[in-house]
Amino acid sequence: MLDIRKVRANFDEVKEKLSKRGEDLSDFDKFSGLDEKRRELIVKTEVLKAERNNVSQQIATMKRNKENADEVILRMREVGEEIKELDDELREVEEKLNYIMMRIPNIPHESVPFGDSEDDNVEIRTWGERPEFEFEAKPHWDLGTDLNILDFERAAKVTGSRFVFYRGLGARLERALINFMLDLHIDEHGYEEILPPYLANRESLTGTGQLPKFAEDLFHVEEEDFFLIPTSEVPVTNFHRDEILNGEQLPIAFTAYSANFRSEAGSAGRDTRGLIRQHQFNKVELVRLVKPEDSYAELEKLTGHAEKVLQLLKLPYRVLNMCTADLGFTAAKKYDIEVWIPTQNMYREISSCSNFEDFQARRAHIRYRSEAGAKPEYVHTLNGSGLAVGRTVAAILENYQQEDGSVIIPEVLRPYMGGKEVITK
RNA sequence: GGGGAAGUACUCAAGUGGCUCAAGAGGUGCCCCUGCUAAGGGCAUAGAUCGCGUAAGCGGUGCGAGGGUUCGAAUCCCUCCUUCUCCGCCA
CATH class of the missing domain: 1.10.287.40 (Serine-tRNA synthetase, tRNA binding domain)
Structure with missing residues (x-):
């Protein structure tokens, strides 16, 4: 607001x-x-x-x-x-x-490029080398199905479309990634771990800006008027809702794993196969509550934390400065990190890092006193995916695939995979 | 799921319709006393929010939340939330 x-x-x-x-x-x-x-x-x-x-x-x-x-x-x-x-x-x-x-979006920061569409997003940097295959690369859903580590058919039977079973080393890979990401952010980047509720009430969704305008994107539990969280940004940012913090507590840095639930209303026909667009997916989120004067430096820091995950996994990516048309409702500035997906011959979003300035803090009443007795001021809130786990699995399968259909496990994940180096049939 | 009890300011707590537009205590801050410390004494302490005003300041709201009754509500009525507790059920 x-x-x-x-x-x-x-x-x-x-x-x-x-x-x-x-x-x-x-x-x-x-x-x-x-x-x-x-x-x-x-x-x-x-x-x-x-x-x-x-x-x-x-x-x-x-x-x-x-x-x-x-x-x-x-x-x-x-x-x-x-x-x-x-x-x-x-x-x-x-x-x-x-x-x-409540329905007016945030004001773009002056460093945000003007644009009419996603074509006007500005590429800031790229990292890593795209793999070159001597054979015909397979899409991750074929790799995962052939390796018997992803099962889309049975998920469609048990629940419906846009759901998946992870199985065997697939399930373990997903879990390894979650732990690897959390450990990195906790031990190297100084975040405190949070394991939040997956259902949130109307006030919380309003606080972070999903409501009232975007209700159709959410799964709703009518009986209790609860919503399945579309991202752990919701419970984690709202953790300090209606509070006045002590300035010495800032910056507050939380990292949280959660499952996320999105109705994907309006995206019928897009990414119908594979892990890219699921109704339920795992994500490790980064949330920061900071003093207003620090928030743009904090955005760079946060984005770096998300990038670090891809660097350690040795996955090629690029970073975009999102233009005015593609900012989203709540952000004043947003970087998207996109990972290389070989069979699609394009980069796909794997993280979104935003500075909301006081837009969410104003809705959620999150304030701080710069010193004892000072007037309360709104904090600035930021968040970013660090990273979307399902899409990371997709990127690993596709970028690390070999001619025989096996997939090499990135080195940093091997300690989390019982020392295994490759996923084979 | 059923039954009880409770929610008042930073904390504890008094308060059954108007000398309470929230008493008192603790804590905290400042001051006095004292060579220093302790003890003792004095003063202050509703944070927040909204509106008017250049400002000093004035006013509105506020006793878990939201409604209602009344000239007037912390107090009476209704709905809801949270906590504690007993019974039942359950991982």
Whole structure:
């Protein structure tokens, strides 16, 4: 959510910046009228409430002195009615204002390239050597199925499309990756490990920005009004929701493994085969709560932590600075890390590293005091995948495949795989 | 799933409709006393948020959350949440 005072004071400038996202801003024009109406109603209602407070004291005194207060009470009854009407009107105006504010995306940072589509994302760097095969490389779903480590058919039977069974060394590879990533972030990068709930309530999803606008992307448990988390960003960022932190605690760095659940509404027909787009997938997430002045340096740091995983796995990748059209709702700036998928002859997203500035903190009420007694300020929140595990498995299978259909296990994972060096039939 | 109890500020805690627009204590901060420390004494302490105002400041909200009754609600009524506890069930 944007700062309502800043929007008020710099309406045209804010609107101009938001328009770069290519977002429909027709609702946004109603802001000024509603904001003014709101403050006008507040003034009116507060004058009456102040009067009511005073007169109620007078009535108390009169009653104590056994004086007749009927006339005053009658008058105050009318004032009470008037307050109720104004409060109702105020509530309506605030609901409308809130409706708009909760659906306005974040303002892009000045270092974000302008663009109309994903074609305008800017490649910042590439890393690693793409493998060259002397044979026809197989897609990871064929490799996984032939090696009997992935079973899409049975998952479709047991649950439905876009689910998978990992089996044998496949399951172990997934688990090895999770542990490898967590250990790296904990031991080398200084993160604290969190194992969060996989269901979150409406307030939490609103805090991180998935709600109210993107409900159709989520699985919903109606009975309890819980949502399956689409990323552990949700429970982990909301860990400190409605809290005022001590400035000395910052930066807070959490890493969390969780399963993630996405309805993938609207992506019918895309990536229908393989591990790239599943309704349920594993991910190790990085979350940082930082002081505002540090957040852009922190974004570089966080992105580096995610890249390190790919470097140690020796998987080729590139980093993109996402343009205004491809930023997502909540981010002020976002880097996507894309891993090389040989059979698709392209890089595919494996991590998204974002600085949300105070956009999520404002929604989730996460604040800090720079020193004891100082006024609370919003923290800046960041997160990034470190990494999406299923897509990492896809990348390993495809990049490390051999002519006979076996797959070499990256060296750093072997201690997590019982010392095995290769996955064969 | 069923039954009980509770939720008040940083902590503990009083408070059954108006001299409480939250008493008191602890803690914390500042000060006094003292050669130093302890003990003792004094003062301060509702954080947060919203609105008006150039500002000093003024006002609204606030007793787990949200509604309601009333001239007036921490207090009465309704719904919900959380914690503790007993019974049942369960990994």
